[in-house]
Amino acid sequence: MVNIVFDIGGVLIDWNPEHLYRTVIPNADERHFFLTEVCNPAWNAKQDLGRSWAEAEQEAALRFPQWADAISLYRSRWDEMVSGAIPGGFELLSDLHSKGHKVTGLSNWNQHTFREIGDRFPMLSLLQWVTVSGEVGLAKPDPAIYRLHASRLESEPAQIVFIDDNVRNIEAAIAMGWQGILFADAASTRADLQRLGLV
Numbered sequence: 001m002v003n004i005v006f007d008i009g010g011v012l013i014d015w016n017p018e019h020l021y022r023t024v025i026p027n028a029d030e031r032h033f034f035l036t037e038v039c040n041p042a043w044n045a046k047q048d049l050g051r052s053w054a055e056a057e058q059e060a061a062l063r064f065p066q067w068a069d070a071i072s073l074y075r076s077r078w079d080e081m082v083s084g085a086i087p088g089g090f091e092l093l094s095d096l097h098s099k100g101h102k103v104t105g106l107s108n109w110n111q112h113t114f115r116e117i118g119d120r121f122p123m124l125s126l127l128q129w130v131t132v133s134g135e136v137g138l139a140k141p142d143p144a145i146y147r148l149h150a151s152r153l154e155s156e157p158a159q160i161v162f163i164d165d166n167v168r169n170i171e172a173a174i175a176m177g178w179q180g181i182l183f184a185d186a187a188s189t190r191a192d193l194q195r196l197g198l199v
Contacts, residue, residue, distance in 0.1 A: 002198060003155045004096055006127065007140075008107040010165035011183045012089040013082060013121060017044075020080040024070055038064045039074050047110040050134045078113055082120070088186025090123045095199050097126045105130030106149050106162070108139045140164070141172035150176070161196065163189060 009015045017035055025031040038060055047056050053075040061068040096103050105127040107114070111134030118124055131149045138145035150160060157177030164170050170180035181192045193199045 003153045003160045004101050004103045005106050005162045007164035014086050015082050017081050019083045038067050048108045048133045048139055050137050093126050104128050108133040110134040140169040146176045
C-alpha cells in the first residue's frame with residue numbers, strides 16, 4: 001500500500017504573515033524589515049518547535065522594543081495570516097481519500113495554532129493523523145521527524161509519497177528513501193500523482 005503524506009501550509013492552507021502585516025505595516029520597506037529581522041522565519045520556527053508565544057514575544061520585544069506592538073499581533077491576530085485554502089489542494093486530498101489511500105499529514109506548525117485551524121478547515125479530518133512539529137519537538141527537514149512519522153505508518157520508505165512546497169523538505173524525504181513531489185500548484189501535483197497511478 002502506498003502512503004501519501006501531505007504538508008499543510010503552502011499545500012492545503014495559505015498561511016503567510018504578509019496577509020496580516022500588509023494592513024498593520026503599510027510601508028513595504030518597513031514591513032520587509034519587520035518580517036526579515038524582527039519576526040522572521042527563524043524566530044517563528046522556534047514556535048513551530050513548541051516555544052511558547054509569551055517567550056517568543058518577550059524575546060523579540062527585547063531585541064526590538066520599538067516594534068513591541070506589532071510583535072504582539074503575530075499571535076493575537078494570527079488567524080489573519082491564513083487567507084484560506086490553497087486552490088485545488090483539498091480537492092486532491094479528497095480524491096486520494098476517496099480512492100482508499102492512507103493519507104496523513106506532516107507539518108511544521110505550532111501546536112496551539114494548529115488546533116485552531118481544525119475548526120476553520122474541517123476537511124483536515126480526512127487526514128488519518130498529522131505529525132505536528134510543535135507537538136513532537138522536531139521539525140522538517142530534520143530526518144528524525146521523518147523517521148517518527150514513518151514509524152507510525154509501519155511502511156517501507158519507498159511506499160511513502162510526500163507532498164511539500166519546500167524543496168529542502170522534499171530533498172530530506174528523498175534522502176530517507178521516500179518519494180517526493182514538490183508542490184507548485186494542484187494541477188502539476190495531480191499530474192505527478194497520476195503518473196504514479198494514485199489518482
